[in-house]
Amino acid sequence: MxxxxxxxxxxxxxxxxxxxxxxxxxxxxxxxxxxxIAIGDALGGxxxxxxxxxxxxxxLDALALDASDAEPQAVALDGLGARRxxxxxxxxxxxxxxxxxxxxxxxxxxxARDAILADRIxxxxxxxxxxxxxxxxxxxLLELTRDATTGLIVLDTPPAREALDFLDAPRRMLELLDSRxxxxxxxxxxxxxxxxxxLDLAARAVLSAFDRLTGLHLLGDVQSFVRNFxxxxxxxxxxxxxxxxxxxxxxxFIVLVTTAEAERVEQARExxxxxxxxxxxxxxxxxxxLMPALPAPAALLxxxxxxxxxxxxxxxxxxxxxxRAREAGAIAALRAVMPAGVPLIAAPDLGHxxxxxxxxxxxxxxxxxxx
Amino acid sequence: xxxxxLIFVTGKGGTGKSTVAxxxxxxxxxxxxxxxxxxxxxxxxxxxxxxQAGAAPDARVAPDVRVGTNYPGSATTILDGALELATLTPxxxxxxxxxxxxxxxxxxxxxxxxxxxxxxxxxxxxxxAFLMIDRLRLIAGRAALEDRFAVIxxxxxxxxxxxxxxxxxxxxLAPIGxxxxxxxxxEEFLADRNRFGVVLTVLPEELALREAIAAAGTxxxxxxxxxxxxxxxxxxxxxFTSAEIDRMAALGGHRALAQRRxxxxxxxxxxxxxxxxxxxxxxELPMQYAAQIGARELAAMSAALAAGLLEGAAPPAR
Numbered sequence: 001m002x003x004x005x006x007x008x009x010x011x012x013x014x015x016x017x018x019x020x021x022x023x024x025x026x027x028x029x030x031x032x033x034x035x036x037i038a039i040g041d042a043l044g045g046x047x048x049x050x051x052x053x054x055x056x057x058x059x060l061d062a063l064a065l066d067a068s069d070a071e072p073q074a075v076a077l078d079g080l081g082a083r084r085x086x087x088x089x090x091x092x093x094x095x096x097x098x099x100x101x102x103x104x105x106x107x108x109x110x111x112a113r114d115a116i117l118a119d120r121i122x123x124x125x126x127x128x129x130x131x132x133x134x135x136x137x138x139x140x141l142l143e144l145t146r147d148a149t150t151g152l153i154v155l156d157t158p159p160a161r162e163a164l165d166f167l168d169a170p171r172r173m174l175e176l177l178d179s180r181x182x183x184x185x186x187x188x189x190x191x192x193x194x195x196x197x198x199l200d201l202a203a204r205a206v207l208s209a210f211d212r213l214t215g216l217h218l219l220g221d222v223q224s225f226v227r228n229f230x231x232x233x234x235x236x237x238x239x240x241x242x243x244x245x246x247x248x249x250x251x252x253f254i255v256l257v258t259t260a261e262a263e264r265v266e267q268a269r270e271x272x273x274x275x276x277x278x279x280x281x282x283x284x285x286x287x288x289x290l291m292p293a294l295p296a297p298a299a300l301l302x303x304x305x306x307x308x309x310x311x312x313x314x315x316x317x318x319x320x321x322x323x324r325a326r327e328a329g330a331i332a333a334l335r336a337v338m339p340a341g342v343p344l345i346a347a348p349d350l351g352h353x354x355x356x357x358x359x360x361x362x363x364x365x366x367x368x369x370x371x
Numbered sequence: 372x373x374x375x376x377l378i379f380v381t382g383k384g385g386t387g388k389s390t391v392a393x394x395x396x397x398x399x400x401x402x403x404x405x406x407x408x409x410x411x412x413x414x415x416x417x418x419x420x421x422x423q424a425g426a427a428p429d430a431r432v433a434p435d436v437r438v439g440t441n442y443p444g445s446a447t448t449i450l451d452g453a454l455e456l457a458t459l460t461p462x463x464x465x466x467x468x469x470x471x472x473x474x475x476x477x478x479x480x481x482x483x484x485x486x487x488x489x490x491x492x493x494x495x496x497x498x499x500a501f502l503m504i505d506r507l508r509l510i511a512g513r514a515a516l517e518d519r520f521a522v523i524x525x526x527x528x529x530x531x532x533x534x535x536x537x538x539x540x541x542x543x544l545a546p547i548g549x550x551x552x553x554x555x556x557x558e559e560f561l562a563d564r565n566r567f568g569v570v571l572t573v574l575p576e577e578l579a580l581r582e583a584i585a586a587a588g589t590x591x592x593x594x595x596x597x598x599x600x601x602x603x604x605x606x607x608x609x610x611f612t613s614a615e616i617d618r619m620a621a622l623g624g625h626r627a628l629a630q631r632r633x634x635x636x637x638x639x640x641x642x643x644x645x646x647x648x649x650x651x652x653x654x655e656l657p658m659q660y661a662a663q664i665g666a667r668e669l670a671a672m673s674a675a676l677a678a679g680l681l682e683g684a685a686p687p688a689r
Contacts, residue, residue, distance in 0.1 A: 026527045027384020056578050159384065159529060259385060262664070263415065295624025303622055312610055313625050316632055319660035326662050351631055353577045 008343035008369040013283065014041055017253045019145075019153050019246065022286075023166060023275075024257035025267040026159030029288040031055050032354055032363070033257050033347060034156035035063060038088060039075075039357065040364030045083030046151035049144055050090050053137060053158045058353045062360055063090045070094045072144070080361050095136035102139055106235030134158055134169035138243045145246065167247060167278060170240035253283040258334070260287050260327040269337040282342050287331065287370065289349040291324055331370060344370040374684040375568030375598050377511035377521040381531035381586075382572030383579045387604045389415035390664060391572050391656070392524035394672035398681060399520040400454040406510065408457040409524040410503060410534075416524040417456045419669070459506055461499035468502050497537040504534060505553060508560040511567060528571075528586045535561060535594050561596050568598035570680075573646065574605050575639035584649045591650075600652040600680060603643055607658045609636035654679030 014020065014037075022034045031052050038050035049072055052059070060067055063075050072089035100117060107113035116122050137157060144153055157166040246252060254275065258268040272282050297317060300310055335344065347363050354360050378399075380392040389409075393416040396407035407416055470476070510521050525531045538561070542554035561567050569590055573583040583601060590596040611629045619626040639655070646653045656675050659668045 025384055026529070027386070056581075058577070159527065261385065263389065263419075264385075266413070266415075266418075292627075295622075295628060299622060299625060303619075303625075305618060305622075309615055309618065312615075313619075313622070313629060316610055316628055317625070319632075319658075320628055322660045322662050326664075329663060351634065 008284070008345065010037070010284065010345055010367050011040065011044055013343075014152065014253060017152060017251050018249070019141075019155065019252040020255055020283075021155045021157065021166075021247070021252065022255045022257050023157050023271060025264065025271070028257050028259045028264065029347075030159075030257045031059055031156045032360070033255070033286055033288055034154050035059060035090070036347065036354075036360045036363040036367070037255070038090075038152075038154040039077075039080075039360050040367065041152050041154070042077060042086045042088040043080055043082045043361065043364070045085040047085065047087040047149055048089070048152045048154060049147075049150050050088070050154040050156070051093055051137070051140060051144065052090065052156045053093050055092060055156075056353065058355055060092075062354055062356050064357075065090050065092060067092050070097050075357070077357070080357065091140075093137050093140055098136040098140050102136075102239075103232070106232040106239075108232065112232075134166045137166065138169055139239065142239065142242055142246065167275070167280070170243045247280065254280060256282045256285045257288055258285065259289055260330040260334070262326070262330050262333065265330055265333045265337060268334055272338055272342075276339065282339070284343045284345050285334070285338060286367070287334075287344060287346045290346040290370075291320070291327060291349055294320055294324060346370045373565050374520075374681065375511075375564060376514040376519075376566050377507060377523065378568045378570055379507070379523045379525050379531070379535075380570045380572065381525040381528055382602075383574075383582045384527045386572040386574045386579050387602075387656075388527070388572050389524050390419055390669070390672065391570065391602050391604065391676070392416045392522050393419040394669050395570070395676050395680070396454060396522040397669070398673045398677040399522060401677070402520075402681065404453055404455065404517075404519045406455045406457055406514070406519065406521040407524065408459055408510070408521065410459050410526060412458050412460050414456070414458055416522075419664070421666070459503055461503055464502035464506055465499050468498075497533075497540050500534045500537040501541050501554070501557070504538060504557055504561075507567075508557055511560065515566065528582055532586060532589055532594075535590070535596070539594075558595065561594055564598040567596065568600070569596055570600050570602055571651070572602045572604050573642065575603060575607075575635065575642040577638075580642045580645060584645060587646075587649055587651055600654060601646045602676070603639065603646065603653055603655045605658045606639040606643075606655045607632055607635040609633055 020034075020037055022030045022037070024030050031054065034050055034052065035055075038048045042048040052065075055063075055065070055067070059065075065073055065075070070091065070093075072091040075088040075090050077086055077088055103116050103122075104113055107116060134157070137155065141153065141155055144150065256268060256271055256275075258264045268285070272285075275282055294317060297314070300313055300317075303310065305313075331344070338344075345367050346369075348366050350359060350363070354363065378395065380388050380395065382388045382391075392407065392409075396405050396416065397420070399405040409416055507521075507523065513519070514521050526534065538554045538557040542551055542558070545551045545554065571583045571586060573579050587599050587601070590599055609632070611633050613633070616626060616629050616633060619629060622629075635658075643653050643655065654676060656672055659671070661668050
């Protein structure tokens, strides 16, 4: 394990933060790193909640988390040397249940609530529409922040199709429910004037063409959907504004998770650029699954083993040195495309999936700055 | 088994989808003109081949593979180059569709610019994805007519499954009519091993393996896809026997590295067995111990894929 370098210390950087958001492309180990960061911070003596989105079964085991339970569950930290005050809770996001709860909260009346929950378009939207999981992660996060006993929330995000899927979700949801657009489809035919009427006509033309093609009655469905949702716009707008404020709070910290692979560099750059365009800064870039340091070749010279085995060991070292060089190349490329001054931290490759809480704690302990 | 006209390459993030798609497209382009298309506009596979967006037609991406041209935005032009690079985007497919059903150009153009447009997609979630898959059906149909191949650098498994499953949703939403007929045509296409095949990239790692086996189950059992192969990527040769490792007690770091190598090799053997048990054809690609994946590494992968997937396969049905 490398010693913590004085240049960047994650524990110190997180000292007064209330929220860590782990973002990154699919397959880099966001969930594992989120859990490790949460455990590391909890062991240091804070009350931490970690929300996972799509945890692997092994990770569920490691956290002893019941995936069917949507409430935060306590994770026992016994035997890990936790400081006083340490508390860790974990929960798994259930987007559908969160969405239904949201409707129940914002619906203007029980009748409107029932109408929406039974609506065909809503049912499709809540199950299938890309971005619903993102929006619901944000919504659940806001619910979690209500608990004043929690010191830090660590948020794992759904695998992103586009860099901003998650952070942008409230805005896109609002756009969908935008009152002006609602007006466009919801008002009486012919009541609109000017260019808006043109769009209205076009929208109707497309939907009625659809209906003719498919027999779907989409025009009617969409109108009733937007009418039902229209009453909830204000509630959604307030929530979205809260979410935006939370992300921009100086006590929030964004960790961009990636791996040291050439293909990831471009994706990571896109993430950072998209965040930058929103005026958000990356707090740290976490490079997951970094190979361990290699042994010195000199140790082979004096070893009491056969020359044949020595040759194989030398070749093995050469092979891994090539992979290390590839990693180093990717890290250099990553640094070159990232805004200057963003700290790089690395988590080691255990050589296997983390199986226990102790594995996750080990990752947390060995998170170190990359020079 | 016959070679499908269109091969859809997917896998967990980080398992080498784009690299495999690129190497496979080169292997196929050596036999027949081949289209290599991505679905996210990133052109990752083309980039891996060293092809820059906007490069001149006839650029070579390998000594014997020539690129026809590069045309972002649409996949409807077919040309003479051995390897054709294309990008399909949901937006372009949706625009084409809207223009088809709203014949008045002035209105359709306005429509496409408006925010109201979002309603059409919101009203029928999955429509864009469905139009993409329908485009794949058209590409495969055309490939069969012109004796070509197509390789798709698809999204990661989760999104790919959503994409492939969307015809089912559309079919249930639209029980009659044109859309329903289209949805059924897409389902037939996916189940036709002469036209459509999935290649799943897998790394010899626990998570990737589990996800690949689960995905293969979904592809076959739920979506009725018949042609599914697994590419086990990054297979490490063992190099050391366990007896040899026992003799390295005094070697500390070197012993740990030898163990790492052996564990990786053993897991690859296990992964291969599990994939076969799941009923998948398995092609192994050796771990490339190289400081970068360059032309030489791609050529080696391409040759291994040709040997494993293409040779011995019956010529595709016309």
